[in-house]
Amino acid sequence: MFGFFRAFDVIPQLNDDGPRLLVAYQGVPGAYSEFAALKAYPNCEPVPCPDFETCFLAVESGLVDRAVLPIENSLGGSIHRNYDLLFRHRLHIVGEKKFLFRHCLLANPNVKVEDLKSVHSHPQALAQCEKSLTNLGLVRVAVDDTAGAAKDDSYSVTRFIMLARKRIIPGTDKPFKTSIVFSLEEGPGELRKALALFDDVKINLTKIERRPLQKQASQTLADNIVGFPKGFGYIFYADFEASMAENRTKDAIGRLEKLATSLRLFGSYPADDSFK
Structure with missing residues (x-):
């Protein structure tokens, strides 16, 4: 066992009127x-x-209670910076929210579109509006947040996660999602074996993504988490539709612990099915 089933301090879920x-x-x-x-x-x-890391540090230090950060977008894909920070820091995912956004181009009054030379926005917004910006012939300049971006696909859903210092108690009274990260021995078929464990118990995987294990994160976490490789390697992020309170989830994770070289639970939290 890698240890995340041991007793942790937990917090109750907070209501909107809390x-x-x-x-x-x-x-x-x-x-x-x-x-x-x-x-x-x-x-x-x-x-x-x-920046994103300041949000993580603010929660860790107790300066704030929560952080709400984007993790993926239906057009721009995963926000890898936040996945890497999730791995590096010791916060817990306690919820998720999905929002439909429509980007618009913001300019000074009386400026014509044909006179524009460049657009400044967050890299994710620039990626989400890539087609429109290319058609307009605008130079893209990345900045820290979305001050404005070009009109694009009207169906652009961004998934945000809520982070806290302590995890919530998972339940079975509503749909839950669970997020984990794990590593495997190198070799043919190892990932297939890992994914098959979820299929065996009829758990739907909603995301699986491989990321390189960064040297700094590897050295930091290798001292604290048994099994994490100290050299170059890869880790796998996975989200699935099930609660850690379910027996099928405990079965799959218990078997994955035996197969994986490392395993960490980011959180088991209420799922947002707004855009299913």
């Missing part, structure tokens, strides 16, 4: 992430942060 929380987000007031924070925790006080 205490006013300090919730970190990346960007400035008016950014999509502030909107997501207020939707996730309507009574919260949003706290802007200059």
Whole structure:
């Protein structure tokens, strides 16, 4: 066993009418992430942060209660920076929210589209609007948050995760999602064996992604987590539709522990099925 089934301090889920929380987000007031924070925790006080890692550090240090951060987008794909930070830091996913956003081009009054030379926005927004920006012939300049981006595909869903210092208690009274990260021995068929464990118990995997194990993260975590490789290697992030309170999940994870060289639970939390 790698240890994440041992007793942890836990917190109850908070209702919308609960205490006013300090919730970190990346960007400035008016950014999509502030909107997501207020939707996730309507009574919260949003706290802007200059970058994603500052959000993680603010929660870890106790300066804020939660962080609400984007993790993937239906057009731009995974936000790898936040996946890497999830691995590097010791926070827990306690919820998710999905939002439909439509980007628009913002310019000074009376400026014509044909006079534009460049567009400044967050790299994810630039990626989501790639087709429109190419058609307009605009130079893309990456900045820290979405001050504005070109009109594009009207169906652009961004998934946000809510992070806390302590995990919540998973239940079975509603749909839950669970997020994990694991590593495997190198060799043919190892990943197939791992994924088959979930198929065997009829658990639907909604995401599986391989990421390189960064040297800094490897050295830091190898001292704290039994089994994490200390050299170059790969790790696999996975999300699946099941609660850690279910016997089938315990079965699959227990068998995966025996197969994997390392395994870590990010969180088991209520799923947002808004855009299924």
